[in-house]
Amino acid sequence: MSLPPLREVIARHGLSASKALGQNFLLDEQLLDRIARIPGALDGQPAYEVGPGPGGLTRALLRAGAQVTAVERDRRCIAALAELEAAFPGKLDVIEGDAMAVDEAATVPAAHVVANLPYNVGTALLVRWLGGEAWPPWWRSLTLMFQQEVAERIVAAPGTGAYGRLAVLAQWRSTAKLAMKVHRSAFVPPPKVMSAVVHIVPAEQPEGVSAAKLEQVTAAAFGQRRKMLRQSLKSVPGALDALGRLDIDSERRAETLAIAEFVAIARELSA
Numbered sequence: 001m002s003l004p005p006l007r008e009v010i011a012r013h014g015l016s017a018s019k020a021l022g023q024n025f026l027l028d029e030q031l032l033d034r035i036a037r038i039p040g041a042l043d044g045q046p047a048y049e050v051g052p053g054p055g056g057l058t059r060a061l062l063r064a065g066a067q068v069t070a071v072e073r074d075r076r077c078i079a080a081l082a083e084l085e086a087a088f089p090g091k092l093d094v095i096e097g098d099a100m101a102v103d104e105a106a107t108v109p110a111a112h113v114v115a116n117l118p119y120n121v122g123t124a125l126l127v128r129w130l131g132g133e134a135w136p137p138w139w140r141s142l143t144l145m146f147q148q149e150v151a152e153r154i155v156a157a158p159g160t161g162a163y164g165r166l167a168v169l170a171q172w173r174s175t176a177k178l179a180m181k182v183h184r185s186a187f188v189p190p191p192k193v194m195s196a197v198v199h200i201v202p203a204e205q206p207e208g209v210s211a212a213k214l215e216q217v218t219a220a221a222f223g224q225r226r227k228m229l230r231q232s233l234k235s236v237p238g239a240l241d242a243l244g245r246l247d248i249d250s251e252r253r254a255e256t257l258a259i260a261e262f263v264a265i266a267r268e269l270s271a
């Protein structure tokens, strides 16, 4: 199937990148195909793309054989995406709207999520998708482009400066990997910083732990990350007693705690 080059689609539909919508487009087909391969074989699988823009990544997902649902809030892109819907009959469903307002569990259950989003929207969606008490989640995998600095916080290990709430949230019941670094020059227009694609797959949730309790503990601990736990966890009822029962030295700082230790503290508080 021969589709017009993305640059032509962008010119014909007047899709000049909007700063306000955080638009930085990817046009390199080989790079887009590599990103679409990160979730694994997509042939016949449901994929959910957030922010398709002119449709470069959407094309790659369709080439991979996925059944794609895409949500885009920029009305200017909808006509360009309608051409793709026509070129891949029955394989692409475009929703015009804000991804924050989508009920994904009802709209795209068991989908592989793939997105190149403005980082603030991406982080807000990631936190929503990783949070909550319901597990396993509605999504099968997350393949998301972030600023490299944010990607590093998601996959960070204890004892590093990047380790914090996001790392614990992304790793306590999922595996999170940095799948690919993407140079700023790959985008049109190029953003100021480097980017990276993170790949997240759900794992088993540790027993007896409330996600809300874990979130409360990490928020307090990393909210004062330079302080000792006996100071930073003072505001969490029962947390200091839990440290004692678990034999975790209260003079340690949040950064030194393994994810399993945060989970153990949250379990004590969930009981």
Ligand code: SAM
Residues within 6 Å of the ligand: 021, 022, 023, 024, 025, 026, 027, 050, 051, 052, 053, 054, 055, 056, 057, 071, 072, 073, 074, 077, 097, 098, 099, 100, 115, 116, 117, 118, 121
């Ligand atoms: N996926 C395309 C690509 O890789 O070339 C476009 C990427 S661009 C960084 C981000 C896209 O997300 C834009 O098309 C923008 O309009 C869209 N977008 C931004 N916020 C959104 C939201 N809340 N809901 C849906 N789409 C959004």
